[in-house]
Amino acid sequence: MSVTIDDIRAAADRLAGHIERTPCRPSRTLSQITGANVWVKFENLQFTAAFKERGALNKLLQLSASEQKRGVIAASAGNHAQGLSYHGQRLGVPVTIVMPVQTPVVKVEHTRHFGAEVILHGETYDDANAYAREICNQRDLVFVHPFDDADVIAGQGTIALEMLEDAPDIDVLPVPIGGGGLISGMATAAKAVKPDIEVIGVEAAMYPSFTARMRGFRPNIGGQTIAEGIAVKTVGELTYAIARPLLSDVLLIEESDFERAVALYVNVEKTVAEGAGAASLAALLAYPERFRGRNVGLVLCGGNIDTRLLASVLTRELIRERRMTSFRIIGDDRPGLLATVSAVIGGAGGNIIEVSHNRLSLDVPAKGAEFDIMVETRDSKHTDEITEALRQHGYPPRTI
Amino acid sequence: MSVTIDDIRAAADRLAGHIERTPCRPSRTLSQITGANVWVKFENLQFTAAFKERGALNKLLQLSASEQKRGVIAASAGNHAQGLSYHGQRLGVPVTIVMPVQTPVVKVEHTRHFGAEVILHGETYDDANAYAREICNQRDLVFVHPFDDADVIAGQGTIALEMLEDAPDIDVLPVPIGGGGLISGMATAAKAVKPDIEVIGVEAAMYPSFTARMRGFRPNIGGQTIAEGIAVKTVGELTYAIARPLLSDVLLIEESDFERAVALYVNVEKTVAEGAGAASLAALLAYPERFRGRNVGLVLCGGNIDTRLLASVLTRELIRERRMTSFRIIGDDRPGLLATVSAVIGGAGGNIIEVSHNRLSLDVPAKGAEFDIMVETRDSKHTDEITEALRQHGYPPRTI
Numbered sequence: 001m002s003v004t005i006d007d008i009r010a011a012a013d014r015l016a017g018h019i020e021r022t023p024c025r026p027s028r029t030l031s032q033i034t035g036a037n038v039w040v041k042f043e044n045l046q047f048t049a050a051f052k053e054r055g056a057l058n059k060l061l062q063l064s065a066s067e068q069k070r071g072v073i074a075a076s077a078g079n080h081a082q083g084l085s086y087h088g089q090r091l092g093v094p095v096t097i098v099m100p101v102q103t104p105v106v107k108v109e110h111t112r113h114f115g116a117e118v119i120l121h122g123e124t125y126d127d128a129n130a131y132a133r134e135i136c137n138q139r140d141l142v143f144v145h146p147f148d149d150a151d152v153i154a155g156q157g158t159i160a161l162e163m164l165e166d167a168p169d170i171d172v173l174p175v176p177i178g179g180g181g182l183i184s185g186m187a188t189a190a191k192a193v194k195p196d197i198e199v200i201g202v203e204a205a206m207y208p209s210f211t212a213r214m215r216g217f218r219p220n221i222g223g224q225t226i227a228e229g230i231a232v233k234t235v236g237e238l239t240y241a242i243a244r245p246l247l248s249d250v251l252l253i254e255e256s257d258f259e260r261a262v263a264l265y266v267n268v269e270k271t272v273a274e275g276a277g278a279a280s281l282a283a284l285l286a287y288p289e290r291f292r293g294r295n296v297g298l299v300l301c302g303g304n305i306d307t308r309l310l311a312s313v314l315t316r317e318l319i320r321e322r323r324m325t326s327f328r329i330i331g332d333d334r335p336g337l338l339a340t341v342s343a344v345i346g347g348a349g350g351n352i353i354e355v356s357h358n359r360l361s362l363d364v365p366a367k368g369a370e371f372d373i374m375v376e377t378r379d380s381k382h383t384d385e386i387t388e389a390l391r392q393h394g395y396p397p398r399t400i
Numbered sequence: 401m402s403v404t405i406d407d408i409r410a411a412a413d414r415l416a417g418h419i420e421r422t423p424c425r426p427s428r429t430l431s432q433i434t435g436a437n438v439w440v441k442f443e444n445l446q447f448t449a450a451f452k453e454r455g456a457l458n459k460l461l462q463l464s465a466s467e468q469k470r471g472v473i474a475a476s477a478g479n480h481a482q483g484l485s486y487h488g489q490r491l492g493v494p495v496t497i498v499m500p501v502q503t504p505v506v507k508v509e510h511t512r513h514f515g516a517e518v519i520l521h522g523e524t525y526d527d528a529n530a531y532a533r534e535i536c537n538q539r540d541l542v543f544v545h546p547f548d549d550a551d552v553i554a555g556q557g558t559i560a561l562e563m564l565e566d567a568p569d570i571d572v573l574p575v576p577i578g579g580g581g582l583i584s585g586m587a588t589a590a591k592a593v594k595p596d597i598e599v600i601g602v603e604a605a606m607y608p609s610f611t612a613r614m615r616g617f618r619p620n621i622g623g624q625t626i627a628e629g630i631a632v633k634t635v636g637e638l639t640y641a642i643a644r645p646l647l648s649d650v651l652l653i654e655e656s657d658f659e660r661a662v663a664l665y666v667n668v669e670k671t672v673a674e675g676a677g678a679a680s681l682a683a684l685l686a687y688p689e690r691f692r693g694r695n696v697g698l699v700l701c702g703g704n705i706d707t708r709l710l711a712s713v714l715t716r717e718l719i720r721e722r723r724m725t726s727f728r729i730i731g732d733d734r735p736g737l738l739a740t741v742s743a744v745i746g747g748a749g750g751n752i753i754e755v756s757h758n759r760l761s762l763d764v765p766a767k768g769a770e771f772d773i774m775v776e777t778r779d780s781k782h783t784d785e786i787t788e789a790l791r792q793h794g795y796p797p798r799t800i
Contacts, residue, residue, distance in 0.1 A: 023423070028447065044670045047428065102749065104778040266710070270444045270703035272670035303670035308723065308776065310666070311714040314707050323708065349502070376708065378504040 003150050003242060005192035008157035008185065011058040015158060018087070019053050020046050024166040024297070029268045034284045036291040039167045040269065041159060044277055044303030048086050050079035050229075051159060051301045052146070055181060057087040058155030059144050068093050073141040075125065075132035077103045078229060079302055080146040085114035096141060098132040100124055147181030148236030157185030163297050164193050170297035172198040176279035177210045177250065178230030180239025182301060187246035200290070201243070201250035202283040204258070204276075209235040210243075211250045226258050226309060229276030229302055251290070257282040262310070263317040265300065272310065277302035322380035324353075326372050327390065327397035333369035341373065341395055348389045351376040372400060403550050403642055405592035408557035408585065411458040415558060418487070419453050420446050424566040424697070429668045434684045436691040439567045440669065441559060444677055444703030448486050450479035450629075451559060451701045452546070455581060457487040458555030459544050468493045473541040475525065475532035477503045478629060479702055480546040485514035496541060498532040500524055547581030548636030557585030563697050564593050570697035572598040576679035577610045577650065578630030580639025582701060587646035600690070601643070601650035602683040604658070604676075609635040610643075611650045626658050626709060629676030629702055651690070657682040662710070663717040665700065672710065677702035722780035724753075726772050727790065727797035733769035741773065741795055748789045751776040772800060 022045045030038040043051040060072065071094030074084055081097045088095035095116040099108060100123060108118050121131040136143045145152065159182070163170060173190055175183040187199040201210055206223040213235055221233050261278035264285075265271050273281075280298035284291050305313075318324040327345075331337045338355065345352055354374035377383045390397045422445045430438040443451040460472065471494030474484055481497045488495035495516040499508060500523060508518050521531040536543045545552065559582070563570060573590055575583040587599040601610055606623040613635055621633050661678035664685075665671050673681075680698035684691050705713075718724040727745075731737045738755065745752055754774035777783045790797045 049670055102778075105781055106779050263707070266672055267707060270449055270672035272666055272672070307663070307667060307714050308718055311711045311718070314711040314714075318708055318711070378502075379506050381505055 003153045003157065003185065003188050005189060007150070007154040008161060008189045008192075011054070011151075011154040012158045012161055014061045015054060015057055015155065018057060018090075021162065022046065024163050026167070027269060030264070030281070033264070033268075034288055034291065034296075036284060036288075036294050036296045037169075038284070039163070039170060039295070039297045041163050041297065041299045042271065043159065043299060043301045044271060044273060048079065048082040049303040050083065050277070051156060051182065051299070052079040053083035053087060054158055055147075055149070055152030055155035055185070056080065056084040056144060059149065059151040060084070060087055060091055060093055062151055063093065063142060067142050070139070071095060071141050072144045073098070073132050073136045073139075074144045074146065075099070075129035076146055077107050077125070077128075079304060081107075081111050081116070082114065082304075084144055085111050085116035089115040096132075096135065096139075098128045098135065100128045147179030148238045149181075150238065153181050153185040153188075153239065153242065155185065156182045157189040159299060160186040160189035161193065163299070164190060167295075167297060168194075169295045170197070171295045172200065172291060173297045173299070174200045174202050174251065174280045174283040174291075175299060176227075176230050176276055176301060177201045177203050177235065177243075178207075178232040178276065179236045180210060180243055181236065182299070183247070184239040184242035186299070187243055191246050198248050199246055200283070201247050202279045203250055203252055204230055204279070205252040205254050207231045207233065208250075208252055209233055210240065211252060213240055214244065214250060226255060226262070226275035226313065227253070227279055229274055230279060251283045251287055253279060253282045253286055257286040259313050259316060260285055262305065262313050266310075266314065271300065272303045272305060273300050274302045274305040277305075322383045323378070324374065324376050325383050326374045326400045327387070328370065328372050328400050329390070329395050329397055330368060330370045331395055333367055337369060338371070340393070341390065344389050344393045344395070345373065345375055345386055348386045349378070349382065350386045403553045403557065403585065403588050405589060407550070407554040408561060408589045408592075411454070411551075411554040412558040412561055414461045415454060415457055415555065418457060418490075421562065422446065424563050426567070427669060430664070430681070433664070433668075434688055434691065434696075436684060436688075436694050436696045437569075438684070439563070439570060439695070439697045441563050441697065441699045442671065443559065443699060443701045444671060444673060446483075448479065448482040449703040450483065450677070451556060451582065451699070452479040453483035453487060454558055455549070455552030455555035455585070456480065456484040456544060459549065459551040460484070460487055460491055460493055462551055463493065463542060467542050470539070471495060471541050472544045473498070473532050473536045473539075474544045474546065475499070475529035476546055477507050477525070479704060481507075481511050481516070482514065482704075484544055485511050485516035489515040496532075496535065496539075498528045498535065500528045545636075547579030548638045549581075550638065553581050553585040553588075553639065553642065555585065556582045557589040559699060560586040560589035561593065563699070564590060567695075567697060568594075569695045570597070571695045572600065572691060573697045573699070574600045574602050574651065574680045574683040574691075575699060576627075576630050576676055576701060577601045577603050577635065577643075578607075578632040578676065579636045580610060580643055581636065582699070583647070584639040584642035586699070587643050591646050598648050599646055600683070601647050602679045603650055603652055604630055604679070605652040605654050607631045607633065608650075608652055609633055610640065611652060613640055614644065614650060626655060626662070626675035626713065627653070627679055629674055630679060651683045651687055653679060653682045653686055657686040659713050659716060660685055662705065662713050666710075666714065671700065672703045672705060673700050674702045674705040677705075722783045723778070724774065724776055725783050726774045726800045727787070728770065728772050728800050729790070729795050729797055730768060730770045731795055733767055737769060738771070740793070741790065744789050744793045744795070745773065745775055745786055748786045749778065749782065750786045
């Protein structure tokens with residue numbers, strides 16, 4: 001059992017008109033920043049804001065009449081659940097989704113909104129998945145695996161067909177790996193259409209499941225990554241078998257590069273990527289020498305980032321750019337110290353957004369005072385000016 | 401002197417191939433939320449992320465050879481500066497931009513990056529503008545007004561041509577008004593192509609300059625709006641004369657609706673709008689009855705929102721949705737109070753992100769303690785559960 005270019009072309013025919021033919025646009029600014037020639041495929045413009053619809057729909061469209069009537073089931077709290085439920089509803093196929101108990105109600109409701117029956121069960125994804133298998137047998141449903149399924153893989157592969165149609169010059173594709181559905185489909189399609197194209201896997205450093213399998217080690221897998229969409233502990237059997245021979249390498253991405261990539265998509269492309277959705281760009285940022293001067297196709301594969309997380313990533317970017325800085329001031333504990341320091345900062349055009357006193361800290365003289373002032377500035381040059389102004393007034397700050 | 405549909409068609413021919421033919425897509429989710437049939441024109445996908453390129457380029461392309469050599473000048477710290485500088489550089493026309501002294505260096509550098517000479521002068525926009533007029537005369541340059549100029553207006557009008565080409569069913573256009581360049585161009589084009597279309601102006605409630613002129617009153621204009629791109633104190637003469645007879649009404653938008661619109665664009669459309677860029681959607685949210693059941697074309701006219709502002713808008717949206725809540729707890733000031741309350745919140749699945757003590761507050765008994773705990777929750781139902789848990793443990797919280 002494998003997946004061929006003909007399967008992927010057949011999937012493309014099946015999907016035509018039922019999913020978005022998303023744009024694949026060159027980005028001059030990302031090209032300038034990274035030194036590569038960059039194209040971006042905006043799969044975050046699918047209706048459910050992620051590529052997962054392709055595989056799910058390709059699966060649904062191949063069910064027998066009796067299977068369509070009985071319905072499908074999957075375990076997922078993410079994009080696969082949305083994609084399957086949305087297209088199931090469109091086609092009149094009953095969809096059951098099992099999610100862990102702690103799933104945010106907003107995700108449950110999104111999925112119910114598409115007419116799916118949502119069952120909350122288990123503490124972890126693995127628990128939910130095991131229960132989904134059980135229900136699947138009991139109710140005689142069709143299990144739709146999020147990645148380790150030939151029809152799902154063929155559906156995801158259609159992305160590469162579209163990219164090479166729109167931008168035939170692309171010669172390297174860094175593709176995110178979670179369970180491997182996206183990369184096995186895309187690599188199969190890309191290598192068939194353009195045999196000398198290079199396909200490179202991209203994994204979160206906390207979840208190097210493909211790398212581990214490839215290199216034969218057992219890593220410590222786990223942790224809180226912002227790329228939750230590719231935080232998969234075990235790569236698929238089928239996906240691994242397909243993708244392994246087609247990949248030249250797999251790159252591991254640290255959290256800070258995911259964050260920079262999400263922030264860059266917002267600031268430069270004015271588009272919203274989830275952590276996993278920004279993985280291809282993160283690879284370009286983390287390993288620029290691998291891509292310099294080449295024609296790189298990035299697949300922005302999903303845009304479902306939690307609002308809170310996005311706000312936090314953007315704020316952290318400001319701290320990284322030194323447009324928000326925490327100054328630690330140590331002075332004599334006399335009335336008027338804060339007033340003086342505030343006046344210096346305000347006079348230099350800084351905007352104080354938070355002050356906290358640490359009177360009890362032992363690294364301050366007993367009659368001294370220490371406080372931290374969080375200041376917004378216009379830019380890092382402005383931050384330097386404020387630092388200098390504080391120094392000149394006798395309060396050399398430490399930056400924290 | 402006026403602007404005709406022929407001027408706008410001529411502008412469209414001039415611009416073709418030199419600006420992005422941005423997509424105009426229907427939005428099912430925004431339609432569902434607002435009860436109207438909504439299309440969105442993504443002008444934030446222009447290279448400089450705003451529609452201003454159209455007017456600026458239409459102006460540049462009509463300069464005489466001698467004018468092109470001498471160069472152009474404008475006062476702007478925003479999208480007009482970027483659009484003019486970018487196309488000036490492309491065409492080899494020298495561009496001078498005057499900005500107020502306090503302009504963030506990042507904006508200065510963006511503009512210099514496009515080869516413009518940036519002069520920092522004056523405290524306010526008006527000061528910078530007066531100085532630009534002076535330099536213009538001294539150096540014999542061509543002044544490119546950001547809105548009150550027939551060629552600029554004709555350029556902006558091309559947006560409406562494209563929208564009605566892509567979505568001929570649109571029957572009402574709510575269009576942001578700052579100085580009036582966008583709406584006078586778009587209304588001229590739309591009414592010529594489809595005489596029974598309705599064009600409605602949209603102004604920030606803090607800057608009702610068009611409304612004031614129309615209704616003959618002198619309002620208190622000013623204030624910190626997130627729609628800084630349309631925070632213009634005086635509408636143009638030419639733009640007013642053109643637009644006034646073509647508009648059925650002007651709607652005023654409060655800050656909270658701008659914020660909701662920016663957040664909706666991020667959450668639903670996965671796209672980044674600046675405050676002024678989200679004004680059309682804000683109008684739909686603020687006055688749903690005006691648009692219900694109709695075919696509404698929204699022009700998302702710019703995406704250059706400050707990162708810090710965007711992060712803050714998204715965070716405020718979480719507070720509005722009650723996914724971030726500050727609980728005020730009053731208890732007895734004994735060791736272990738915070739531990740108990742934290743345990744209750746943690747046990748109910750809430751995530752404490754900030755604690756502040758107000759031991760000295762007079763509305764607390766002398767031997768009591770008061771503190772505010774900022775908690776992240778999954779959703780508003782979860783917030784209710786945590787409130788209830790605190791109540792049951794004897795610490796009924798006040799929400800702030």
